[in-house]
Amino acid sequence: MNCNLDYKSGFVSILGKPNVGKSTFLNRIVGEKLSIVTPKPQTTRHRIKGIYTDDKMQIVFFDTPGYLKPRYELQEQMMRTVREAIDDCDLVVFMTDHKFPTDYDLELCELIRLSSQPNRIAVLNKCDLLNDIDKQDKVAKIKAQGFQDVYSVSILKDETLSNLIHVVGNKLPFSPPLYPPEDLSDMPVRFFAAEIIREQIFLRLREELPYSSTVTVEKFIETEKKVHILANVWLERKTQKIIFIGEKGQMIKQITQNSERQLYKFLGKKVKLELWVKIKKDWRKKKNAIKEFGYF
Ligand SMILES: Nc1nc2c(ncn2[C@@H]2O[C@H](COP(=O)(O)OP(=O)(O)OP(=O)(O)O)[C@@H](O)[C@H]2O)c(=O)[nH]1
Ligand SMILES: [Mg+2]
Structure with a gap:
């Protein structure tokens, strides 16, 4: 300090x-x-x-x-x-x-x-x-x-x-540091993992689909060499699920692989990611769903 x-x-x-x-x-x-x-x-x-x-x-x-x-x-x-x-x-x-x-x-x-x-x-x-x-x-x-x-x-x-x-x-007041100097954030690693996956969805998909999506990390199991992450991707409609999975599962496979690469950069460990696609109809319009997904 x-x-x-x-x-x-x-x-x-x-x-x-x-x-x-x-x-x-x-x-x-x-x-x-x-x-x-x-x-x-x-x-x-x-x-x-x-x-x-x-x-x-x-x-x-x-x-x-x-x-x-x-x-x-x-x-x-x-x-x-x-x-x-x-x-x-x-x-x-x-x-x-x-x-x-x-x-x-x-x-x-x-x-x-x-x-x-x-x-x-x-x-x-x-x-x-x-x-x-x-x-x-x-x-x-x-x-x-x-x-x-x-x-x-x-x-x-x-x-x-x-x-x-x-x-x-x-422009800030005189004060000792508020956090230990080595800290970059105090938000949980699960939050960043969900965001990294959401970023890949934004980069790969078009029109309304990225805006209709959110990600929740259900399991985050870390061992010495590897991290196993199980995450749900929430969409609003069944038709979106079909697009998200893509022909012969190509789209979900690409999003999973790209996310694994970015998660590796962030976590510094090999990542095995499993994505499960779920529907919660019109979740963006529902206060309860937004709360459940961690938006407040
Ligand atoms: N040309 C140019 N593009 C920039 C610059 N800074 C950021 N960008 C680009 O602007 C785009 C949006 O950047 P973000 O950092 O996501 O913008 P944001 O304000 O956080 O956007 P929201 O989260 O949607 O509010 C990205 O494609 C960036 O690469 C810059 O100095 N010059
Ligand atoms: Mg931003």
């Missing part, structure tokens, strides 16, 4: 519309793939904690679901998670991208302005897709939404994000 009196630490919520790069940011800062990333919007459904520690500061980041107008109960819950994350931290990082300002950007800016959270900065991401003039124009427009400090980055392309990390850390 660092006992310096000038040590800083605190909680930082990363907020933004879907697909701006919030999870990419969290992973890059923490240096470990904690939060799943796909080209599809609405990938993240939970508040995901990732901890950055150096000898001057410890920043506990929360990745959050992308802000949108909810159309069903799961999205309502995702937006409750977003609203809680605004007040429940020492600093809000509003993240946006080259498409700023969209309706969701502006609604979220208003939500942050009207909240009781006084500490906020904005990050304009995906600057690799903007020329200098457009970038300056976006920065001015973001400032006009109530953000004095706006930082332009490309989380994918910039060599380092250390400036931004230090800006964020310096």
